[in-house]
Amino acid sequence: MPFDVDIALQRGSAHIAARFRVGPGLTALFGTSGAGKTSVLNAVAGLIRPQSGRIAVGEEVLYDGTTRLHLAPEKRACGYVFQDSRLFPHKTVRDNLLFGWKLAPAARRWMALEEASEFLGIAHLLKRMPRTLSGGEMQRVAIGRALLSGPRFLLMDEPLSSLDEERRGGVMQVIERIRDELALPILYVSHDRREVDRLADHVVTLSPDGTGVTPGIRTSDAPAARRAALRPVPSTPHNP
């Protein structure tokens, strides 16, 4: 069970409750503005601490209110992709990518720089500075940085929202390949129904009144067929 979340959060005056257990693939956290999607993502990342409850990803418990377990963000092995790419402006694309790789303990690395660059179609950009990239290219680099940090799962907070229609299509294809070929569990925040319909295996709808959450709903049988064609996750650590 990749994501098993049952938490209560307080953010300012907002009370947020989230409860879902979902299987492999991409899980969309869906809901209106202010419903608490980003807060839940940040709680899974370990950036904010819930008031109570439990968060597990796969077999690993990341937070447990009853035992006061709250793993530090760097121990959670998650890759986080933000709405705006948040690349380091003074580093080249190559150095932005290697930043994630250098942070990862050697045993956790499962992708090399060359492999990630090929996979994301950014090999020709390695020497460029972020300010010279298009929005779609920046998001690919941000995704690459997250993949190179050796994540067990990915958190994505509206990664397409700053892109125009054409670039959204390209980055969506990349996300689909991560979902299907790398088989990384993804928790994906969006308030765009079309995006969710295309990408999500499971949809969790957060309600703004904090009354709770619908359990993970399987959107269709398509993911099962997709997964039948999966390639295994590369397991050998490489050098960049």
Ligand SMILES: Nc1ncnc2c1ncn2[C@@H]1O[C@H](COP(=O)(O)OP(=O)(O)OP(=O)(O)O)[C@@H](O)[C@H]1O
């Ligand atoms: N640091 C904070 N201090 C006070 N209130 C906060 C803080 N962060 C979030 N909130 C409040 O918590 C609620 C949930 O915010 P959150 O950003 O998680 O919602 P969201 O569903 O991701 O919204 P959006 O789609 O607009 O990004 C909102 O009412 C917000 O005002």
